[in-house]
Amino acid sequence: MQKELSQVIYRELINGNLINKLKRDGDHMVPNPLFDELASELNRPHYEQLYSCIGYELKQLGDCFFLNEIGKDDVLSDVAMRIQALLVVLCRGITQIPLLISVITDSSAGLSRDHIEKIAEVDEYDQILKAVDLKNPLIKEIENVLVTRKIAFWNHMDRLVLSDGGLALLDHMQEA
């Protein structure tokens, strides 16, 4: 285990952020050393034990890691609820523009800020977001909820793209 990486990993996970397999480097997606550190077969059991000792469970969904508190498997957080609402509204908005949903899953594509503003103009979406306590403008909420937690990112063309974690979650929602 690398101490410096472990410290960075802790800071990310304890703040409720995801650690994704790939991260953006300029206009490319490159391997994320934090993910490699966690996913390594040698390190994985140690990290699992480390976090279980302080009351957390290290979870993996597709190509991302995140934390949950031990013993609270049945509890869904408000954050998760808001993530679902944002993803559903964004995907629905994309299809109504109309664009393909793969625009938000392809790192070389992405949803522009103009498109997001257009989606935000729909009253129905605004009502849904208010119902999950997202009162700020859509772009701000995307920034706070999705981008900060590394569920999505702005690519080199300043367009919104889902990260590995966001993609895994979207796939799960599609299949559930």
Place this chain on the structure above:
Amino acid sequence: MPVVNSDQTIITILNNKALFFRLMDHALADFRNHAMEFTISDYESLLVAVANKHNETEKRRLFDTLSLDNLERNGLLNYADRRTGRFRLQDFILEMLRHLDSKRLRELSSAELNQLMKQLEECYRQVSDPNIMWLVGDNEFEEMVASVYSSLQHVASRLKSNVRALKGQTERLANVVDEQKYIDLARSDQVRVALNEILRIHERHVTPTLQFLDERLDIRRARTELFGETAPMALLKKIITRFEQRKLTDHVARLQRIQFHILAMGREVGDIAKGLDSYVKYAEDERRRYNRTEQLYNALRGAVIEKQTGLLRDFKLRADHPVFSVVRPLGGLKSFVRAQSANVNWPKSEGNFALNEILRVRIEAEINKPKPVISKVGDPTSDKEIAQRQFIEKMLAVMTDFDYQQSQDDAYLGVHEYLCDHLENYSLNHLMDAVPFLSANGNVELAIPVVQHAIEYQGMRLNYRKRCFVSRVAASDSESQ
């Protein structure tokens, strides 16, 4: 009007195919126009537009050649209905024009493939007809053979066109999808349309054609008036077998050539299907995502609407609502850092330096902390206080000798008179200090009826309600009685 012969007319049609393509596009745009009819007015206006680009002589020649009358004279029109202003070109002219642009070729649908299937079934019926004498030169036999060849060649020809059409369309659509630019909204829309078109072609044309050409596939079709329970290629094989049984080897060889040609197209269509695989998968994924997104959106919207009662409260959804079960994998994801607590600071290297410093400072402070002193009651500090304490001690001694066995009708007066006699420097304001001694040795009760009394002594006056003192002895006697 001079008559132009068929050769020249057809050549002129080919040289001006763009005009006819415009007509065909116009007809295709009207989804109700399955008959591929053209309007006479459209045709004539397009003809004038094309002719204006030529000089007078060529213009005249063009009008003469491509006029509806000349086309009709040369048998190139199916019909021309001047009353409704519509006409239709012969099928072979339309097929020829489509052939010139593979994008325009029509793919065979399931319905048309079933038509071909019926043709094969009819062929098989004819070769199985027991009334026909299989004699070379016999009229019925020769007609039957000619019909078989015509049908099989027709099937082969339609399938060949079909394969060409499929290739053309799929290449065009694949190019549209491959060149997609998400930045360009119009282009993205074209990609979306192209993907839907690819899916449609795969479902409605490629797959049925593959089924038609698969010799191993024994498709159970609805029974027709003749036969209808055999795969088309199996049926074709049976037709050839009939000729084999009659030892007509020449016919067998020719028919087998047609058969191999048709089967080869099966491989071509298979290649087209493989090429479309990735696009079909992409299109199916997009369609599935679209459908699922609508489902999730409608569920969320429904949950929000349920909560809306017109009030400004209680309209928010909770995380435990069933509509959010799809994100269960995230569980309790949130920031686990408490707002008021500091982040954990991992110590640098061994971290002992900081700890030692803290301990050093705290231990010093602990050592230097002043010890708390528990004090006794303080000595009196003034003469007044000394005199007061001495007087209290004297009163204590005097009240010890008071007769507590005797009940008093007026407790305050009784104590007052006793203290006047026995306590030096007694004044009326000391009376209330002495009254509690009575309470300790009996009961002091308010007299009934309530009577106001007063005591005056040395210029002081005390107004009080009369209280009587009942000694403990008297109280216990009255209880025993």
